[in-house]
Amino acid sequence: MTEKNAAPSGITMEYGTIDSGDLESLFTKDRDYLIMESSPVDGYQNLRYEIRFPEVVGLTRMEITIQGVRATKFVNQNVYAWNYNTATWIFGYSMDVRPALKEFGVSFRGSGYSGKDRPIRLLFTADLKVLDSFRVYLDSISIMAESEAPEATLKDKLMALTLVYPWDTIWYGGAISHLTGLGADKIIAEMEKGK
Numbered sequence: 736m737t738e739k740n741a742a743p744s745g746i747t748m749e750y751g752t753i754d755s756g757d758l759e760s761l762f763t764k765d766r767d768y769l770i771m772e773s774s775p776v777d778g779y780q781n782l783r784y785e786i787r788f789p790e791v792v793g794l795t796r797m798e799i800t801i802q803g804v805r806a807t808k809f810v811n812q813n814v815y816a817w818n819y820n821t822a823t824w825i826f827g828y829s830m831d832v833r834p835a836l837k838e839f840g841v842s843f844r845g846s847g848y849s850g851k852d853r854p855i856r857l858l859f860t861a862d863l864k865v866l867d868s869f870r871v872y873l874d875s876i877s878i879m880a881e882s883e884a885p886e887a888t889l890k891d892k893l894m895a896l897t898l899v900y901p902w903d904t905i906w907y908g909g910a911i912s913h914l915t916g917l918g919a920d921k922i923i924a925e926m927e928k929g930k
């Protein structure tokens with residue numbers, strides 16, 4: 736299991752415009768804000784944008800931290816993450832954004848949220864049935880990503896396994912047994928090849 740922190744790598748506005756700041760404004764909590772303004776869509780003021788993060792191979796969990804959030808009107812901003820397995824946006828959290836600065840944490844667990852050539856994609860949506868536009872301020876956003884260590888060597892994996900199963904149990908009667916769980920089939924295949 737490995738953990739790493741990632742900063743945003745891209746932003747796309749679907750509804751709304753960027754008033755000031757840019758992607759780099761989101762890297763640190765420093766009162767340098769990304770400020771976005773809603774656009775009118777079918778009688779609503781709408782803000783809909785996607786923020787991407789670098790791919791994390793073997794991602795099993797992600798904790799998203801959003802700091803220094805405020806809006807010029809009371810508005811709920813929904814957060815979704817794209818799941819490549821189901822090809823749908825998975826709802827994560829509804830952020831109750833106020834004119835006063837707030838902080839939010841959103842988590843997603845499971846597979847399908849990232850992988851090789853599959854950046855983490857987060858979607859933020861907010862709409863209000865009002866005439867005048869509203870603005871949303873974001874100071875920083877970051878992800879703590881937890882993954883099954885793809886770079887772990889066979890030895891690392893076996894060392895972890897031997898904590899659960901002693902060697903003589905694994906090499907029971909000259910054959911490999913008692914190996915189950917994620918990646919066990921690959922380990923057995925490699926061990927069989929090397930014996």
Ligand SMILES: [Ca+2]
Nearest residue numbers: 760763767874
């Ligand atoms: Ca900032």
